[in-house]
């Protein structure tokens with residue numbers, strides 16, 4: 731079976747700095763795969779290369795066997811590879827529901843401009859998007875805050891809204907950038923179970939970059955470890971926790987220990 735995503739020898743240089751050096755790995759359909767590594771290891775750069783927010787210096791990324799690296803990021807998103815959280819646009823003066831409806835326009839025939847101008851295509855999309863938005867809001871357990879203005883939401887709810895916006899684009903592969911950052915234990919566990927349900931109930935393949943090791947160990951089918959821009963390990967959580975190279979990379983770093 732062809733993997734849904736193939737990262738093949740991807741390298742990114744910023745001037746003299748090699749942030750990613752010939753990184754390769756495959757992601758199977760329906761897999762939850764985490765990318766971990768000490769601060770500055772090159773994880774965010776790798777995510778930006780996969781979602782084509784950055785151009786590769788060499789190497790390529792394939793989605794369903796088709797090259798997606800160096801395409802316009804909105805094209806990659808329309809194809810189904812969607813990166814969320816750090817650069818998610820939330821309209822603060824709109825309600826939760828309005829934000830989720832607007833996010834559907836990424837996959838719409840009408841442009842976002844059409845939505846704001848109220849064109850007929852945009853109006854006909856509107857009803858359909860409203861139904862879908864309500865379904866996503868229900869799925870994420872956000873019914874109680876549906877009509878809240880985004881500007882009034884606390885951090886945890888903003889993150890859930892970021893997830894709702896990502897889902898509105900109907901992703902095949904969702905890239906989550908530090909989804910548990912700033913969350914307490916209960917919020918993290920709720921997000922862990924949401925991400926699992928995304929995979930189990932909607933078949934979404936999930937890649938995440940995360941520093942919260944207990945959450946990573948709990949949620950991941952497999953883990954890829956990056957250090958100084960190089961892939962140093964790949965395997966199941968149990969394999970990664972006992973990998974000598976990984977333990978060494980984390981010793982003396984500012985991150986939490988690799989263990990649980």
Ligand SMILES: Nc1ncnc2c1ncn2[C@@H]1O[C@H](COP(=O)(O)OP(=O)(O)OP(=O)(O)O)[C@@H](O)[C@H]1O
Nearest residue numbers: 744747748749767768769770771772773774775776
């Ligand atoms: N646009 C850029 N221009 C120049 N250097 C960059 C750029 N983006 C990242 N870097 C450098 O590339 C290296 C990897 O950064 P990156 O943000 O990918 O690491 P990270 O593993 O995501 O770090 P963290 O865990 O701290 O978020 C760092 O040395 C960083 O300073």
